[in-house]
Amino acid sequence: MISINDLTFLIGSRALYDEANWHIKPGDRVGLIGANGTGKSTLLKIIVGEYAPSSGSVSMSKDLKIGYLNQDLLSYDSHHSILHVAMEAFERQNQLHDEIEVLLKKIETDYSEEVLNKLSDKQQEFEALDGYNIEYRANEILAGLGFSTQDQQRPLNTFSGGWRMRVMLAKILLQTPDILLLDEPTNHMDLPSIKWLETYLMSFEGAIVIVSHDRYFLDKVVNRTVESRKGKLTAYAGNYTFYLEEKALRGEIQKGEFKNQQAKIKQEERLIERFKAKASKAKMAQSRMKALDRLERVEDVDDDNPTVNFSFKFTKPSGRHVVRIEQANKSYPNVHILENAEGVIEKGDKIALIGANGKGKSTLLRIIAGAEGFEGKCETGHNVTTTFFAQHQLESLHLDNSILEELQAFAPKHTDTELRSILGCFLFTGDDVFKKIRVLSGGEKSRVALAKSLTTDSNFLILDEPTNHLDIQSVNILIQALKQYEGTFIAVSHDRYFLDNVANKIWFIENKDIKEYPGTYAEYEEWNSKRPQPVATSIPFKAEKEAKPKAEEKKPASPNVQQQLKKLNDQLQKTETEIAALEGNVKTIETQLADQQVYQDPVKLEQANQKYLAAKHQLDNAQNAWEDLAAEIMELESK
Structure with missing residues (x-):
């Protein structure tokens, strides 16, 4: 299907790929993985011809139809409805539809055989291409990706970037390509949409290559894993979990081979050193030196899984009740989020706040953080000190600061050694700490902002999408950090592996109230799959609310x-x-x-x-x- 042979791709003097090889076969469902900066997205651009390789080749059949989803599609703009944009995928059917409309208009005055034959031919081709069902198919896919029937009539330019990306994905899926190249398809998707996409891709008949940092998504969808690392592409014949097990096994074998070779090299070096000065043995020593130079060296195994060894502590523990929410009401024009909602966060709670987009997860976090107005009460308990991490905090980073300077300014009580230790946990080692913020990628900025959040003297963390822009390695580091954190936190994330490893309680908003499940995310999923699903109904606010007594003025303490x-x-x-x-x-x-x-x-x-x-x-x-x-x-x- 697609053959990559001896591919080399240079960025300046750095080889992003160095004589890499990979063959994509029909029916392959491949997860393309690797740390940020190893060239995964670049490789997809090389395959579709946006970038030319420095040397080597990418070959495929001329009639191969590729569907390519990438983050650049966020800039696509249109005043047409999203249903219309999605249906642009049916180029020939749309052309036939327009031609049939013209002929039907013409036949009102022209009954000639020529016009009738043309109309008949066009209608037969339109039917053969399933033209009468294209709107139904577009409706079905858009609904799966979270768009209501009403939303489908709204212009594309009225939606945010994340929702536009879903429309572009729908358009690509409707084109039924021979191979799908998907670059971070689950970015900006809520959990119901991710699950729908998993189901859809599992039944997709063509080949798939997915770049993703969502390991649960990869486990569900792919049957092969290819790792981009050190300029090479290494294939594993299974999903992400299989890759982890197989890589560990290969690592053990390689480590053994490395130790054996090192022992052999030392033995040879001692022998050469011993005999090179003796005239009778000099020839033998020279021969062994040449053999040693020609020896193909086995590399030692690198540790790809750094551990967090910094103790994240705070000065004062909080009281038993961290946050108490009472009779909370929140609404936007035409959207009711909360109505008389109640909730309590207790000391030691590790809460995952989950649900579909638009249900009010981020709004609830802002209410808890005191950054959003609402009706009702939200009180923090005794000695509670709060840090709120949200994606907009990336914009508040000082671009002219180095990474180390950014943390020094934010956490002056910590020594440079402590700060460098924290940054090391977030993969900033050596001279990396002197990089300017302005040159960092989105994922690197997220790691800096997270490192800042964990240097605060806070016993309560509010985390809104902390896993966005993080690769799998960085997500693992965040999981380790939060497992060591002795305080309380509430987090919103669509990364199910992250949620399953950090949460001991699940919150979700249902019927405009805060519901709680007292267990892990995996336990919640099992429980939720067995219960009757609530009907999505709109509960109107009461026309007449009971008159609330005026709050008594607080008298000074005696x-x-x-x-x-x-x-x-x-x-x-x-x-x-x-x-x-x-x-x-x-x-x-x-x-x-x-x-x-x-x-x-x-x-x-x-x-x-x-x-x-x-x-x-x-x-x-x-x-x-x-x-x-x-x-x-x-x-x-x-x-």
Whole structure:
């Protein structure tokens, strides 16, 4: 189908591809993967002829029909309805439709045999091309991608970039190409649309090449994986999970071969060193040196999965209740988001907020962050300090700063060593930290903004689409960071692997209320697949709302209350100091329990276990006392 032979592609003096080879066969469903900057999108552009290779060739049959979806299509603009734009895919059918309309008009006055024969021929061809069903097919695909019947009549230029991309995808799918080249097709898609696209592609009869960082999507759709790395293309005969297992196995074999070769090289070098000075053995030594020079070296295995080893901590823990939402109402013109919604976020919650686009996920995050007006209450608890990460924060990065300078300005309490350690976790190593923000890609800027968010002294994180623009490696790093984070967070993301690995609660907006599922994303999916799906109905706001009593003016606290508050705050501070000391004691005993001399001695082990249990009991009591004090303070402050 498509054959890539000895492909070399240079950017300046850097070889993005160096004699790479790949053969795409009919029926292949390939996931093209690799870190950002390894040339995946460039390779697709080379295949469709937008870029010319520096050397080598890309060959295919002349009549091969390619459907190519890329991010450049976001700039396509039209005043026509999206249904009309999608139906532009049926070029011949549309042409025939127009010609038939002209002939039908003509036949009103001209009954000649010539006109009748032309009309008959056009109608037969139109029917053979399934022309009478093209609008139905366009409706079906647009509906699958999230467009209502009403939306399909709206002009394309009234939609945002993400929705326009879906229209372009619909148009490409309607062309029924022999091979689909899809560059990040799930970007800007909500979970229902991603699932629909998975189902559609699984039944697609042609070949598919997908560049994606959504590993669940790849596992569902592809049957082969090709990794772009170090200028080469390496094929694996399975989906993404198979690729991970096979790569690990190949790595182990390569590591063994590398060790054996290194041992052999050292042995040969010792032998050469020993005999090269002896005249009788010099010829043999020279021969062995030449053989060593000709030896094809096995490379050591690189670690592609860096781990996060920075401890993300905050000065003060929050109270038990982090956020309480009561009787929240929010609407935009013609769209009701929330009506008398209730929700509570408790200390230690790791919440994934999921749902289709337009249901109000980002709006709810802004309400929680205090960045969106609404009716009702949204109160943060005692000692809650918040950081809000959203995509617009990429625009607030200072373009003339280096990456390190950006973090230094934002987190002056951290040392350069600490900041460089954080940046290393987000794949900025060595001199990378001195790169200017202005030269970074979208994914790199996202990593800088995320690193900034995790340097804050916040015990509550609000994360709106943190996985956008991140490659699989960077998503893994973010997962590790959030697993180590001891505070509370709520996150919106369409990356199901990310959600499944970080969340212990699921929130979703249904019937304009906040619903909660107390479990992981995988458990939620299983539960949701078995329950009756709610009918999408519009619940109108009440015509007459009960008159709300005017809020009483808050009187200043009496001297007696002020004294009580001061006393309680002093006790709270002492309890915090006590908790810190007890936590240190528990960690010390844990270290002792890991000591070989202790755990091999039954008597010492028993003593250490008793000390550990007693220290844990003291710590639990102190933490409970802290929560009681915090509750008393909040109650007094509200009077």
